[in-house]
Amino acid sequence: MRYMRRFCGIVLALLNVFLYTTVSIHAEEELTFPTTAEEIIEALSGETPASKKSWGGLQASSNNNSDLFGRSDKQGMTRGLAAIVEDERELEQAPKVGALILFKYNSSDIQEVSLPLLREYGKALKGALRDAIFVLGGHTDSKGSEEYNLMLSERRAESVKTFLVAEYQISERQLIVKPYGEVRPIKSNSTSEGRALNRRVEFIRIK
Structure with a gap:
């Protein structure tokens, strides 16, 4: 026995x-890591979770985004999008890309070397993706405690959102921060190269 x-x-x-x-x-x-606005737009142009749904007789479409949050006749869609944000199965199948944003050590301050990449995202979100809504998934490597990494991933995703809102006037309602911390590595954390890929922000298009 x-x-x-x-x-x-x-x-x-x-x-x-x-x-x-x-x-x-x-x-x-x-997961792909596009580096130009054109590549970002192409990678995020697939069918979204919201495009498959209809809430209260109101079909999700790009024409509804300007006042998506805040009008009583669209509360059903608002609740529907909130449900998608919490549904990992929906997010897993949504169009997504990874952005390898470098931050200062143990900080949410974005390093200048990563600003050109963020500007490409700004162009894409201001242009062809101006009506889209995204979850910004924050991820870290496994160094540090799980609790600390969860907090750090949230702060770093918030920094990306703050940059895009301030520099490109992207609506705050289009960018929903969701921290994951260290629990979703895409490479082994045993190497510096793997840890670098695990420290990322994912743009997950839900509408």
């Missing part, structure tokens, strides 16, 4: 490693 328990423990451990590796590889294959 003791050997059987030990054998089962080994099998479960190997299964967990396999599942983790499969998810990580799948995420890496699915």
Whole structure:
């Protein structure tokens, strides 16, 4: 019996490693890191979760975005979008890209070297994607405590939102911050290269 328990423990451990590796590889294959406005627009032009739904007889469309939040006759859509933000299955299937934004050490201050990339996002969101709504998913590597990394990922995603709102007059309602911390790596945290990819902000288009 003791050997059987030990054998089962080994099998479960190997299964967990396999599942983790499969998810990580799948995420890496699915997630792209565009660097120009044109590439960003192309990557985020797929069908969104909101485009598949109709709330209270009101079909989601790009024409509704200007007053999406705040009008009583559109509360159903507002609630629907809020539900999408909390539904990881919906977000997993939504168009998304990763942005490798560099921040100062243990800080949410964006390094100047990353400003050109953020400006490309600003152009895309101000242009062809001006009616879109995004979840800004903040991610970190595994250095530090899980609680601290969750807080840091939120602050860094907020910094990206603040930049786009201030520099490109993107509506705050178009950018919804959602922190993930360290729990969704796309590469192993055992190497500096892997950690660099895990420190990212994802733009997930929900409408």
